[in-house]
Amino acid sequence: MRLPPLLTRGCVRRELSLAEIFQLGYYWETKILLTAVRLDVFSALGEREQTVPEIAQQVGADTRALELLLNALVAMKVLTKEGVRYANTGTARTHLVKTSPSYVGHLLLLHDAEWNNWGRLEEAIKTGRSPVSRHVFETNPELGANVLTVLDRIGQQSGPGLAKRLGLEKAKTLLDLGGGAGTNAIAFCTVYPNLTATVFDLPQTLAVTERVVKEAGLEGRISLKPGDFNADPLGGPYDAILMSDILHYQGPEANAAVVRKTFAHLSPGGTLIIKDRFLEESRTGPAWVTAFAVHILVNTEQGRCYTAAEAMDWMKAAGFASIVELERTAVVQGIKQG
Numbered sequence: 113m114r115l116p117p118l119l120t121r122g123c124v125r126r127e128l129s130l131a132e133i134f135q136l137g138y139y140w141e142t143k144i145l146l147t148a149v150r151l152d153v154f155s156a157l158g159e160r161e162q163t164v165p166e167i168a169q170q171v172g173a174d175t176r177a178l179e180l181l182l183n184a185l186v187a188m189k190v191l192t193k194e195g196v197r198y199a200n201t202g203t204a205r206t207h208l209v210k211t212s213p214s215y216v217g218h219l220l221l222l223h224d225a226e227w228n229n230w231g232r233l234e235e236a237i238k239t240g241r242s243p244v245s246r247h248v249f250e251t252n253p254e255l256g257a258n259v260l261t262v263l264d265r266i267g268q269q270s271g272p273g274l275a276k277r278l279g280l281e282k283a284k285t286l287l288d289l290g291g292g293a294g295t296n297a298i299a300f301c302t303v304y305p306n307l308t309a310t311v312f313d314l315p316q317t318l319a320v321t322e323r324v325v326k327e328a329g330l331e332g333r334i335s336l337k338p339g340d341f342n343a344d345p346l347g348g349p350y351d352a353i354l355m356s357d358i359l360h361y362q363g364p365e366a367n368a369a370v371v372r373k374t375f376a377h378l379s380p381g382g383t384l385i386i387k388d389r390f391l392e393e394s395r396t397g398p399a400w401v402t403a404f405a406v407h408i409l410v411n412t413e414q415g416r417c418y419t420a421a422e423a424m425d426w427m428k429a430a431g432f433a434s435i436v437e438l439e440r441t442a443v444v445q446g447i448k449q450g
């Protein structure tokens with residue numbers, strides 16, 4: 113049967129078939145994978161091929177139930193099975209075994225930790241209120257810090273490109289506000305040899321930052337400033353301030369206030385760069401961000417996904433000039449006139 117086209121923003125999109133709608137409704141495979149990460153099945157397997165009883169003994173599981181989980185993981189192409197022996201695929205060995213330098217399980221463990229919040233989505237939609245009162249970096253700093261190390265590894269690929277595109281050759285000082293593991297501060301200092309950076313973040317997060325900055329050999333050029341950016345002074349003045357992936361954790365009033373605060377901490381001619389997961393004006397795309405906005409609804413008290421125009425309005429109200437959307441739905445920049 114030919115499916116009727118849908119017209120969205122001038123693009124022809126195919127509508128979903130019933131089979132695809134059913135497929136969307138199956139979260140079974142998601143929970144199978146997350147449970148395997150929690151049980152650390154992949155580390156138990158490591159480089160070896162093992163039987164169900166051997167794996168069950170290591171992860172503390174019932175053999176009959178574990179076998180069902182392992183078989184599903186084989187069908188999902190995360191494990192392989194030869195006879196009665198199971199093994200990790202190459203991707204599982206690289207990214208899901210804890211001792212691997214490319215381990216990403218912490219991010220999946222975060223998704224699992226948020227499972228119960230998602231179970232309260234209906235309540236959140238009906239009341240408009242989030243089931244949580246604070247975000248993960250405040251409630252579970254250890255998990256938050258582990259997630260930052262994964263984000264750091266992923267961000268290492270995009271940070272230098274962003275730094276180059278911003279053209280910050282004249283800047284001597286950068287404030288990376290809510291800078292997390294220091295991924296962007298490291299990338300910016302690597303691209304601009306005359307730049308020194310300050311990473312401002314919650315004290316519990318900065319323990320991770322200290323380690324990552326030291327590993328990059330940049331402790332001489334990157335300093336750490338602990339604090340709450342809504343309440344504490346930011347130091348400075350700085351030639352550039354970066355806010356990367358922090359505004360979606362907060363409500364609009366708090367964001368307008370923190371943007372105003374950055375204006376006061378910039379030198380004349382200085383620039384504020386906001387990188388975030390912005391929604392298109394229609395708020396129906398990018399697709400990943402529309403789902404992320406629902407994730408933010410159930411997992412933060414005040415957070416939201418915003419449009420780039422909203423962030424640019426906060427900049428305008430704070431006094432910034434030459435405000436541009438540098439990268440669609442990703443980066444906006446404003447200048448404090450000299």
Ligand SMILES: C[S@@+](CC[C@H](N)C(=O)[O-])C[C@H]1O[C@@H](n2cnc3c(N)ncnc32)[C@H](O)[C@@H]1O
Nearest residue numbers: 249290291292313314317339340341356357358
């Ligand atoms: C998603 S991470 C983004 C990290 C980094 N900017 C990046 O792009 O990789 C959000 C960061 O904001 C920090 N943060 C959240 N609320 C904060 C606050 N009120 N004051 C300072 N830092 C905060 C968290 O500790 C965390 O490091």
